[in-house]
Amino acid sequence: NWDNGSFGVISLRRASSTSRNIPALKAFQQVDNKKIIEFVTNLGISPEIEGGKIHEAHSIGSFEPGTNPLQMSAAYAAFSNGGTYHEPYSVSKIIFKSTGEEKVHEEKTAQAMSDATAFMITSMLQDVILTGGPIKNVACKTGTTNFDSTIIASQNLPGDAIRDSWIVGHSTKTVIALWYGYDQIYKDYKNKLSSGQNTRLFKAVIKGVL
Secondary structure, eight states, rough: TTSSSOOOSSSSSHHHHHTOOHHHHHHHSSSOHHHHHHHHOOOOOOOOOEETTGGGGGGGGGOOSOOOOOHHHHHHHHHHTTTTEEESOOOOOOOTTTTOOEEEEOOEEEEOOOHHHHHHHHHHHHOOBBBBBBOOOOOOEEEEOOOOOHHHHHTTTOOOEEEEEEEEESSOOOOOEEEOEEEEOOOOEETTTTOOOOHHHHHHHHHHHH
């Protein structure tokens, strides 16, 4: 776990809201691997498949090539609309000036999960505590990616330095995926595990669109 500690036996709801890694791994181990692949690919995410299986580090989001804010936004949107996945797009139609002909985008959708699963996941994520507590009517999840000990030593970074900081969340109408980090490693510009910059930014954005 991120704090090198353990809460003992806890509910999945508490494990999710407090970012416990071990329960995520245990849940991964108890589900058919092929079902996990099917679930995440239905949400537009491409896992790291080797020999027809995905490795256990997927349980905490560690895989290549990884994901991005666009993919995460589309995946979380499925939780907010009853389990239906909508492939993201930015252009709804093109109208040719010379002829007036219209080319309309054909939206691709798929039922990624049952509405009951979408409801339960959303309910659990509404318990996630950000700085100052949960945000009313917003379901979200945080995530961090750390540096290994070799990079920390070679770059003279503090022990609580992290590479990436994520928050993805949704209300009933809006999904926001926020990545906070640096493309390059800088000794003087870095994220820290307890800094909370991403939390403040996320709350400012979500309050502006609710």
